[in-house]
Amino acid sequence: MHALKSVAGAAGLGMIGFYLGLGFVAVLRAMLGYPDAWGGEINIVGGYVFGLVGWLMGIGMWGIWIREWFGLKTYQRRAPGWQRYFTFNTDHKVIGIQYLVTFIVVFLLAGLLALGMRLELASSGMQFISHSQYNGAMGLHGILMIAVAVAAVIGGAGNYAVPLMIGADDMAFPRLNALTFWLIPPVAVALLATPFLGGIETGWTAYPPLSTTTNSSQILFDLAIITFGLTSILGGLNFIITIIFMRAPGMTWGRLPIFVWSMFVTSWLAIFFTQGFAVALLMILLDRVAGMAFFSAEAGGDPLLYQHVFWFYSHPAVYIMVLPGFGLALEVISHFSRKPLFAYRYAVGAFLGILGLSGVVWAHHMFTSGMPNYLHGPFLVATELISIPTGLIFLSALGTIWMGKLWLQTPMLFAMAVIFNFACGGVTGIFLADVPTDIHLHDTYFVVAHFHYTIVGGEIFALFAGIYYWFPKMTGRMYNETLAKLHFWWMFIGFNLTFFTMHLPGVKGMNRRVADFPESLDNLNMLVSISGWLLGLSFLVFMYNMINAWIRGPVAEANPWRARTLEWQTTSPPPHENFPEQPVIKGHPYDYGVPGSVHGVFPNSGLAGAPSGSAGGGGQ
Amino acid sequence: MAPKLRQIQRTGEQAHKEALTYFHLDTFHDRMRTAAAAEWGVAARSLSLAGQGAQLLHVRHLITAGLLWVVLTAVGELLVVADLYPTVGSHEAQDFDDIFRFLLLLGVPVMTFVFAVLIYAGLQFRIRTAVPTEDGPAMRGQGWFPRAWLAVTGGLAIFVMIYPGLTGLAELQQGDKGASGWGDQEAEVTIKATAFKWQWLFEYPDGTQVSVAAGKELVLPNETSIKFEVNAADVVHSLWIPAFRMKIDAMPGRTTYMTVKPNKLGEFASDQAYRVQCTELCGLDHATMMFPVRVVEPQEFESWLASLNEGGN
Numbered sequence: 001m002h003a004l005k006s007v008a009g010a011a012g013l014g015m016i017g018f019y020l021g022l023g024f025v026a027v028l029r030a031m032l033g034y035p036d037a038w039g040g041e042i043n044i045v046g047g048y049v050f051g052l053v054g055w056l057m058g059i060g061m062w063g064i065w066i067r068e069w070f071g072l073k074t075y076q077r078r079a080p081g082w083q084r085y086f087t088f089n090t091d092h093k094v095i096g097i098q099y100l101v102t103f104i105v106v107f108l109l110a111g112l113l114a115l116g117m118r119l120e121l122a123s124s125g126m127q128f129i130s131h132s133q134y135n136g137a138m139g140l141h142g143i144l145m146i147a148v149a150v151a152a153v154i155g156g157a158g159n160y161a162v163p164l165m166i167g168a169d170d171m172a173f174p175r176l177n178a179l180t181f182w183l184i185p186p187v188a189v190a191l192l193a194t195p196f197l198g199g200i201e202t203g204w205t206a207y208p209p210l211s212t213t214t215n216s217s218q219i220l221f222d223l224a225i226i227t228f229g230l231t232s233i234l235g236g237l238n239f240i241i242t243i244i245f246m247r248a249p250g251m252t253w254g255r256l257p258i259f260v261w262s263m264f265v266t267s268w269l270a271i272f273f274t275q276g277f278a279v280a281l282l283m284i285l286l287d288r289v290a291g292m293a294f295f296s297a298e299a300g301g302d303p304l305l306y307q308h309v310f311w312f313y314s315h316p317a318v319y320i321m322v323l324p325g326f327g328l329a330l331e332v333i334s335h336f337s338r339k340p341l342f343a344y345r346y347a348v349g350a351f352l353g354i355l356g357l358s359g360v361v362w363a364h365h366m367f368t369s370g371m372p373n374y375l376h377g378p379f380l381v382a383t384e385l386i387s388i389p390t391g392l393i394f395l396s397a398l399g400t401i402w403m404g405k406l407w408l409q410t411p412m413l414f415a416m417a418v419i420f421n422f423a424c425g426g427v428t429g430i431f432l433a434d435v436p437t438d439i440h441l442h443d444t445y446f447v448v449a450h451f452h453y454t455i456v457g458g459e460i461f462a463l464f465a466g467i468y469y470w471f472p473k474m475t476g477r478m479y480n481e482t483l484a485k486l487h488f489w490w491m492f493i494g495f496n497l498t499f500f501t502m503h504l505p506g507v508k509g510m511n512r513r514v515a516d517f518p519e520s521l522d523n524l525n526m527l528v529s530i531s532g533w534l535l536g537l538s539f540l541v542f543m544y545n546m547i548n549a550w551i552r553g554p555v556a557e558a559n560p561w562r563a564r565t566l567e568w569q570t571t572s573p574p575p576h577e578n579f580p581e582q583p584v585i586k587g588h589p590y591d592y593g594v595p596g597s598v599h600g601v602f603p604n605s606g607l608a609g610a611p612s613g614s615a616g617g618g619g620q
Numbered sequence: 621m622a623p624k625l626r627q628i629q630r631t632g633e634q635a636h637k638e639a640l641t642y643f644h645l646d647t648f649h650d651r652m653r654t655a656a657a658a659e660w661g662v663a664a665r666s667l668s669l670a671g672q673g674a675q676l677l678h679v680r681h682l683i684t685a686g687l688l689w690v691v692l693t694a695v696g697e698l699l700v701v702a703d704l705y706p707t708v709g710s711h712e713a714q715d716f717d718d719i720f721r722f723l724l725l726l727g728v729p730v731m732t733f734v735f736a737v738l739i740y741a742g743l744q745f746r747i748r749t750a751v752p753t754e755d756g757p758a759m760r761g762q763g764w765f766p767r768a769w770l771a772v773t774g775g776l777a778i779f780v781m782i783y784p785g786l787t788g789l790a791e792l793q794q795g796d797k798g799a800s801g802w803g804d805q806e807a808e809v810t811i812k813a814t815a816f817k818w819q820w821l822f823e824y825p826d827g828t829q830v831s832v833a834a835g836k837e838l839v840l841p842n843e844t845s846i847k848f849e850v851n852a853a854d855v856v857h858s859l860w861i862p863a864f865r866m867k868i869d870a871m872p873g874r875t876t877y878m879t880v881k882p883n884k885l886g887e888f889a890s891d892q893a894y895r896v897q898c899t900e901l902c903g904l905d906h907a908t909m910m911f912p913v914r915v916v917e918p919q920e921f922e923s924w925l926a927s928l929n930e931g932g933n
């Protein structure tokens with residue numbers, strides 16, 4: 001068993017590294033005369049760093065990469081079939097699927113935590129869990145879902161589809177790409193270990209001074225998220241270089257599929273802003289292990305500083321989450337409406353506009369923080385302005401479906417739901433951007449409902465659109481359409497019931513991040529809990545359909561959706577090098593209804609992209 | 621009819637021109653290029669003949685979808701009159717509810733516009749065959765339409781930014797620009813609030829303190845401006861009274877404030893909107909970091925304060 005050997009071996013090395021690191025720091029501490037050589041949080045830091053290195057070397061970085069630095073011959077484990085998903089594989093298609101499967105599992109885990117929370121919140125008073133357990137579950141749900149939202153579409157759909165869609169044979173830096181994925185398991189292990197050190201008490205936002213004084217799980221949280229930020233930055237870099245330099249001949253910026261555009265812009269966001277979060281948490285870490293007192297008011301520090309640095313990343317982060325979702329939805333909407341993407345240039349402009357504005361709106365999360373009054377006006381203005389480019393995304397989506405030939409298969413249903421849900425999330429955003437309404441609504445369930453509408457309703461629905469859209473391409477098999485539609489309607493109705501209702505307790509006076517609330521809000525909360533469970537159960541249908549189809553679904557065509565973009569002009573699944581030969585781009589990817597237009601051709605093997613006019617003509 | 625025909629014709633010519641430039645970009649032989657462009661021209665001209673019918677159909681679609689929008693908006697606007705709010709316990713709360721309703725009034729049509737187009741398109745433009753057999757019209761969304769869209773959405777955004785955004789903000793920030801808080805910096809009664817894990821300590825101007833240990837409720841005089849000066853002893857907390865719709869964080873190392881003017885008698889025992897609630901996650905017992913509020917007539921407030929002093933000393 002290659003798979004077992006690969007992962008178990010690396011985990012073993014990781015463990016050895018972890019204890020070595022603990023011991024190394026302990027020896028240093030003993031030599032420097034600390035009374036408690038083993039007892040400091042800095043031991044955990046040492047253990048984590050050594051463990052991380054051990055894990056990465058074990059999983060394959062040593063063989064495939066580091067040996068090169070010492071002039072040794074590199075080698076790669078060649079695992080057969082499905083087992084390659086458990087190795088340091090540099091194929092972007094393998095990495096994309098690794099990301100997707102990993103983050104679906106994380107999504108379901110974090111979803112289970114949410115169901116647990118909704119159980120406790122079904123009525124006032126404390127029924128099932130303690131306050132401390134609730135806080136731990138809530139913090140873990142938050143940060144795991146943030147990780148899913150940041151990495152599932154970018155790492156999964158992005159890695160899988162971007163090189164295919166631009167006609168490249170892989171990403172620009174395949175080994176770096178594999179590294180970004182294999183940094184994820186230590187992050188997951190560290191986060192899942194937090195309950196053993198007392199549980200995350202601070203939510204995913206980790207505001208000091210609470211985070212500098214809370215239990216030691218904060219150390220694991222900081223280390224995990226700094227690592228996670230690193231994967232985000234490296235991944236962003238890889239996408240930028242890939243998209244700039246590896247486009248097929250003729251793939252001009254004006255012919256770039258909209259999903260690739262969204263990934264391009266998102267990658268810039270990732271490399272501009274992610275270090276904000278990493279630095280904020282590094283400062284927390286240093287406050288804890290080195291007594292820096294950056295955020296300790298009595299020692300001359302300032303807790304508010306953290307909030308600025310933190311939101312400097314964490315607001316753009318919502319666009320890191322949602323822009324690829326928009327791109328994916330627009331992509332699917334054009335193919336399934338059989339119409340050119342409406343106002344393509346405006347949609348691209350919208351992405352760039354959001355890129356520009358996203359860096360100057362962060363303090364709208366801090367309207368009630370006690371920051372000086374002169375800051376509110378500018379951040380209110382910038383925040384409202386961002387609704388203008390966002391409106392252009394709606395223009396593009398609605399213009400494309402108008403008068404189209406809508407093929408309402410599951411990917412299209414999910415993509416249309418993205419637009420539907422985001423309309424609600426966008427409008428409620430106005431209430432939070434306008435300071436006079438935000439003062440009451442801030443840190444209430446209105447906010448919780450709002451960001452679930454944008455992130456789940458916008459991005460996670462797009463993720464499912466992408467999963468169903470590319471499932472035949474990835475696996476070479478077709479899922480069951482009836483079950484998929486059942487999943488869609490179940491999830492769509494469950495989602496809207498849960499989160500639309502959730503606005504109401506917020507306005508009525510229910511603050512967020514609480515395990516208990518006044519009895520007067522009992523009925524509303526019961527309704528939210530029941531709807532939430534309904535939503536949760538819909539994923540059983542999804543899981544059954546995916547697993548079943550992957551194992552024994554009917555063999556998929558090369559181009560089941562009659563789509564024009566390049567990934568559909570090769571076999572399902574594509575060969576290792578993606579295309580039979582270098583494709584050449586002749587026209588726009590979305591020119592449906594334009595007689596005689598083609599997108600990509602293979603000059604020598606005579607395969608051509610779907611000629612439009614005849615919808616049936618696709619692939620081979 | 622004539623201008624419309626001319627417009628369609630112009631669209632045909634433009635399409636022809638576009639086709640020429642389009643194919644100019646690639647490496648097709650000239651002959652193929654011309655042929656394809658000509659084919660497109662023919663298609664565009666036949667389109668202009670069928671154009672009138674198509675246009676009428678299009679207008680019908682627009683009208684029906686518009687009606688759907690009106691109906692959805694009418695239903696959605698019921699939210700404006702719905703009772704979504706906790707008790708209005710202060711002048712600030714009245715302002716909040718008014719602004720919230722105004723934003724709903726504006727926001728609902730925006731939302732239902734998107735809903736109407738999606739629902740109408742989903743019902744009317746779906747294909748009923750197993751796989752698509754034809755493409756839709758190649759509408760690219762150039763020209764006046766996206767510009768008009770930009771103007772309308774931009775106008776709306778700038779409108780709500782100014783009113784109720786900036787105007788409301790100006791009313792809330794009457795103190796000096798460097799201060800941290802809401803409302804007047806001068807008030808008839810100033811109460812010092814200190815947040816700690818996981819309760820509150822309030823100190824009245826005469827030095828009387830209330831907390832879970834003493835007094836056990838925060839009594840406030842009605843129709844009197846009350847300024848809370850807020851501090852935190854350990855971590856970040858936030859002071860929120862739902863009935864007043866007002867909130868400000870309690871931050872270690874700085875003093876924030878909020879000024880409110882209650883306008884309705886009420887008490888926690890019968891109305892849970894009358895409570896001081898911590899709204900910033902502060903650790904273990906954040907959820908229960910709550911303190912009862914009672915708003916009474918000013919005379920009663922004075923006598924309550926006096927009685928507390930007797931009892932305490």
Ligand SMILES: [Cu+2]
Pocket residue numbers: 314315318362364365
């Ligand atoms: Cu934000």
Ligand SMILES: [Cu+2]
Pocket residue numbers: 857858898899900901902903905906907909
């Ligand atoms: Cu709190």
